[in-house]
Amino acid sequence: MYNLFRFIQKHHFVILFLVLEALCVWLMTLTQGYHRQKRINTTNDIVGSVYETGTHLGDYFRLSKINRELAEENALLRQQLTVTFDTTKGYQQVVSPDTVYNFIPARVINSTVNRPNNYILIDKGSADGIAKDMGVVSTNGIVGIVADVSQHYASVMSLLHSYSTISVRFKNDEEQIATLRWENTNYRYGLVDGIPTHLRPRPGDTIVTSSYSYIFPENLMAGTVVELIKSPSGTLNQAKVKYATNFATLTNVYVIQHTDLAAIDSLLQLQQVQ
């Protein structure tokens, strides 16, 4: 026993180092994997409030830019208003009449674009009606999916995430769906997988969300094709896509609340049980 104490005393520097490193590795394993990543609550209110204060300070230097963005968005919404209420064609609804979506406005208070898995912190939480798995969009296009909520803040898994796969389709082809994911390189570009060879997307073609998901409404802008990457085996092609959203300059977003989500969830669970 005495020898053990002597040993510890003599090598306490190395032993403490190993203990602390083991602790770090254990902490890292806690946050690996999609479901575990979501379970660990990194969106606590203290962290959120520090970022929020920082954002408020920074806002004074960005006021003109924020104003310009809001003005642009206003213009866009006005334009849509005339389309929606076009008197010659009668009433056109933007989304399908069976589903109802609420858009909750939120402010981005922290975001990353340069990590392998990127998250966006927003200033609305469960108190504002935000829950896990809700879609998030900006004026320009889709942004991500809510991963974690605290009372006043939520953490959004952005499209720039290794687990992010979004069901999309080409705007000029109603039928064929494909998957949009991030290739972990540049925050402006993503990759669409599973394009059948009969489709020949050209650079500049628009990619929108498909109707195969209840997280995002159909027809939301996702990005534009940059180039088609032919598969060497000649089966399913890929396409490099420029995201419609610039994640580095994101300030205002909308969280999409699907009012029938509870019903859909219980149906899906019923399906799994059977």
Next chain:
Amino acid sequence: MNRAAMNIIRFVGLVIAQILLVNHIRLGGYVHPYIYLIFVMMLPLNTQGWQLLVAGFSIGIVIDLFMGTLGMHAGATTLMAFCRPAIIRIVSGSQKLEMNREPSIDHVGFAWFLRYTICMVIVHNFTYFMLEGFSFHLVGQALLRILISVPVSVFLIIVMMYLFSSNKKKGKD
């Protein structure tokens, strides 16, 4: 100023500067400068080994909490703190230093401090990006990030040190 109080202020100041200012530097998505390492680097030369480790681990874990990278920064800063005595020995060579002082530029000289900063930043960035890369199976990416981020971190730390040292002189005189 009391050394403990000084270190607490430095800890809080560096964490805030890191998460609110430096994290917004994102040229092309590959640059990740880390200036919070200054906290471990600037502990007095005669700091006990266990104090170095605890200091490194604690600032790392606070940064982790803010960045949602639980364990990664803490792991990197703990290793850096572990290597610090050896790095100081190698960098010093035959140069004699007053052991109860901080390794500031006006104490140790620019050349010493630059070598010291480069070694410390390389140890930290290499560990951090490898942890990040391994956990996401992207080692090639990690190497690229290290190559780009090390010079930027070193540059920012040197700049910060000049800001710090001029402030301190005003306070003392």
